Amino acid sequence: MLNVDHLTKRYGPVAAVGGLSFEVGPGRVTGFLGPNGAGKTTTLRMLLGLAAPTSGTATINGVRYRDLRDPVRTVGAALDNDNFHPGRTAAEHLKIMATAAGISRRRPAQVLDMVGLTEAARRRVGGFSLGMRQRLTLAAALLGDPGVLILDEPLNGLDPDGIRWMRDLLRQLAGEGRTVLVSSHLLAEAAQTVQDVVVITRGRLAAEGSVAELTAATSTTRIRTPDTELLMSVLARQQITARLLAPGTVEARGADPDRVARIAAAASVVVLELTRHTENLEELFFDLTSDHTNDRALEVSPS
C-alpha cells in the first residue's frame, strides 16, 4: 500500500507538488498520469526517499522509504533506464545490487531470465538497446521479489512485443497481490495496462479511481434531434446539463440514454438517434488536464 498525504515539494517559489494526496492499493496496476512538469517524477522521488518533501508524507506500508528495514525486498523501483555503468555486464550490475542488499547469488540469474535477458547477461550494458535497458531496469526492481513496484515510464523504448510482454507481466505481478504503480505518458498503452489511475496536473490531484469508474462518470448521451432547443430546455428542467454539440446534436451529461429517452418522449421531442458516448482514458486525460494544452501536446505520444 502506497500512501501520499498532503505531499508538497517547493523549489524556491515554485511548487512542483502542492498538497498531493492519494492511495495506491495492492492487487491492481495503477497508472500515474499527468502532463510534463505535473510533478510525477518528483512525487515518485519523494516516495523513494530520493528527494525530501517540503511538507506532507509519502509512505510505503505506513513507513517512509528511508526507514524501511529492508527496502529492496519491500519496494522494487525503476526510475530511469540509464542508471547503469556502461562498462559492467548486466549480470555484474545485478550481482552488485544483490550483494549490497544481501540477496541470494542465484537471484540475478532468475530475474534476468524473467525479463528475457539471459542471453545478454554477460554483455556490457553500454551496448544495450533502449528496450534491453528497460528490461534490465525491471530486473533490478524485481531483484528483491518486492511486494510494491514503482516504475517510471516502463513502456518507453519497448517494441510492440515488448509492450505486450510488459503489460502481461505487470498484470501478473499485480495478480499476485503486489502493489504496482506505473507512470506513463503512452496513454493508449497505459489504457490497456492499468486498472486504476491517479491523474495529477500542476502538482495537484486531478482524479483518482478505477478507469471504469472514471470513464463511466464522464460518459455522455448524444441525441440527434430536429428540436434541439426544446430538448435542451426540458433537460435543463430535469437538472441535466446539456449542450449543443453540433447542429442537430445535443450532448447530455449526467444522465443515461434511458432517462433521456423518457424525458424526450414525455416532452414529445422527436429523437432520430440516441447514443451513449464513453470516454477512453486518453479523452479522460485531456478533459482532466484541459487547461494545459501546450503541455499536453508534448506529453501525448504519436501512438
Added chain:
Amino acid sequence: MTTIARLTHAELRKLMASRTFLIGLALSAALAVISVAVNAAVAGKNGTPALGTTASTDKMLKLGSVCCVAMLVLGIIASGSEYRHKTIIPAVLVAPRRGGLITAKVIGIAVAGVVLSTPTFGLGLATVIAELSAHHIHHLPADTGTLFAGSVIAGTMFGMIGVALGYITRSTIAAIVGAVGWVLFAELAILHTLAPHLAKWLVTGAASTLTDPGALASRALTPATAVPPQEQERRQCTIRNQERSGPFTRRWHAGSADRPPFC
C-alpha cells in the same frame, strides 16, 4: 553480515567489475618499474648519485608518489562515476541512509589502496633489487620496510581524498585534472620550491613524510619539525643508530662516503 560489510563487499565488486581499477593497477606498476629503471640508467651521470649509494637507492625507492596519484585518480573515479553514470540511484535505493554508503565506499577504496600500492611498490622494489644485484650490490637502506608501509598508507589516504573529491565535484574529468594538477604542479612544483615551510602542511607534504626516504630519515617535511633543533638532532641520531644495527646495513661497504657519520 552487517549492512556496512555488505555494502563494502558490493563496492569491491564494483571496482573489480570495471576495467578502470585493473588498468590503474597495471599502469601504476608499470610506472613504478619504469621509474626505477630510468633512475638506475641515469645513476652516476650528470652529477646524479652513483648506483649503490644510499642517495641513489633512496631516489629509486621514491615510488609512493606513483601509488598516491594512481589512487587519487581511482578514488575520484570510484565516487564521481556513481553520479556520472547515475548508479548512485540504485545504490541509494539499496541503502537509503547515505552514511553507510559513504563509509562502505571509503573502506572499499582503502582496501583497493592496499591492493594497488602493494604490488606497485613491490614490483618497484623487485626492480631495484634486480638492478643492484646486476651490479653486485647486495644491500638496501634500513628503512625500506617503513617506506613500503608508508607508500601503501599514503596511497590509501590519497584514495580516500579522491573519494571525497569525486563526491563533491560535479565533473569527474574536471576533478581528476584539478586534483592531479594541484598535487603535481601547484604543490610539488610551486609550493615545495617557493614555500617549503608551507608545503609541509599540504597533502603532498604529509605523503612525503611517508614515502620520501630523505624526509623519512630527517622528518624534514613533517609538522614535527616545530620541535627544538636539539630534539631533532637527537631523533636523527636515533634513526641513524637504528640504521647501523638494522639487518639491511650489515653488509654496507665500509668506505661509503655518502652515508653521514653515525652519532
